[in-house]
Amino acid sequence: MSEQLHKLRTLSRSCFDISLPSGDSRSGMVKGRYLKCLLDGGCSFDCAYCPVCRNESPAAFSPDELASLVLTLWREQMIDGLFLSTGIPRETDESMEKLLRTGELLRQGGFTGYLHLKIVPGAVRSDITEAARIADRISINLEATGSGRLSEIASVKTYESDLLRRHAWIADEAPGRHTTQIVVGAAGEGDDEILSFMTSEYRKYQPARIYYSGFTPLDNTPLQRGEGADPARVKGLYAIDALVRSYGYSEEEIIPALGEDGMLLPGDPKINCSGKRRIDPSSATWEELIRIPGIGPKAADRVISLRSSGRVATEQMLREAGVVMKRAGAYLVVGGRVQGQLG
Ligand code: SF4
Known part of the structure; x- marks a missing residue:
């Protein structure tokens, strides 16, 4: 043995x-x-x-x-x-x-x-x-x-x-x-x-x-x-x-x-892929939501279920749904307001 x-x-x-x-x-x-x-x-x-x-x-x-x-x-x-x-x-x-x-x-x-x-x-x-x-x-x-x-x-x-x-x-x-x-x-x-x-x-x-x-x-x-x-x-x-x-x-x-040299850019790849488009969480599709930095599949599910009781109109609602507003804010228009500056 x-x-x-x-x-x-x-x-x-x-x-x-x-x-x-x-x-x-x-x-x-x-x-x-x-x-x-x-x-x-x-x-x-x-x-x-x-x-x-x-x-x-x-x-x-x-x-x-x-x-x-x-x-x-x-x-x-x-x-x-x-x-x-x-x-x-x-x-x-x-x-x-x-x-x-x-x-x-x-x-x-x-x-x-x-x-x-x-x-x-x-x-x-x-x-x-x-x-x-x-x-x-x-x-x-x-x-x-x-x-x-x-x-x-x-x-x-x-x-x-x-x-x-x-x-x-x-x-x-x-x-x-x-x-x-x-x-x-x-x-x-x-x-x-x-x-x-x-x-x-x-x-x-x-x-x-x-x-x-x-x-x-x-x-x-x-x-x-x-x-x-x-x-x-x-x-x-x-x-x-x-x-x-x-x-x-x-x-x-x-x-x-990717950078011009064909290698990944430094930093968070999800942010690097995000571009400058903003979305409204009250109308965005699940696929659009999960493409936002700070929103994962579970948070996207919760945001969508929140809509059954009305518009997603405040930052607080998003936070409670699990959205990391520090990362996601700049890509969202909530209640008609832009939440932050896109880099
Ligand atoms: S990686 Fe190549 S050398 Fe190594 S065990 Fe497999 S076939 Fe053999």
Whole structure:
């Protein structure tokens, strides 16, 4: 057991994926303690940002070993779920078979916890169908905004065939239960490319989430001397992502958040996207309300329900509805009066 726990520590450390579950697990569980782990800690691919690509003494679990360990931890209530990924030391099909076998053994053992299976590049469709049947969530990492960018950081896997085609299959097999991830800052892409990627992803494939993994130069990887991504950049991308994913902003609406250099402007992206238009909360649509800084979906709901008892005519009414007037005031005309100066 202690040897297996040692292996588990090694393979958990090597799992650098940042995808985290939220929302729609089969069990309904959205928060909890998730074990992230690799089945195989070695890989024949050459992704320059990945610690696994040059691992000279990789550890590995067999499906039986890992399933039995996870079942023990889960029964002891030490974990609530498993995020399972793998390196690909030999053939893609062999790695997928091991991944699926582990998931199958877990379910056969009565595991009802959250299970996320990371599909490997080039996986066959029938294995993706099977993964969607076993797991709460499945995903493939697209890693970059397009084939040109991917070729800067990985030469074995192909964007269109190994990743995007599989991503489309995953979207078909697990609608609303799939995610993807890109590495930010490793391939020299601008935020404009990422925003265009983001809007097209949500429109075409409707992933539950896109994760933005800020590039970190890791020792013993080809990019170990590269420059890491600024955490503020990643934070800004998540803020824009929330506008697109939760509020339905179009690509056109988020373009004002970009500077001339193609990077996000400093400051709050919602303010940067707001423009100079003012609205009257007594007549604005829900979509117009949530586009105002200081008004979130819940406050927009309350403002709309306030209208059933008459006009929204005072600042106080808006405050009570949860509107942050300090941020929202300048964009509102309340009771015929403009509330503040637009910047
Ligand atoms: S295919 Fe995955 S595990 Fe293998 S080197 Fe690339 S990112 Fe790492």
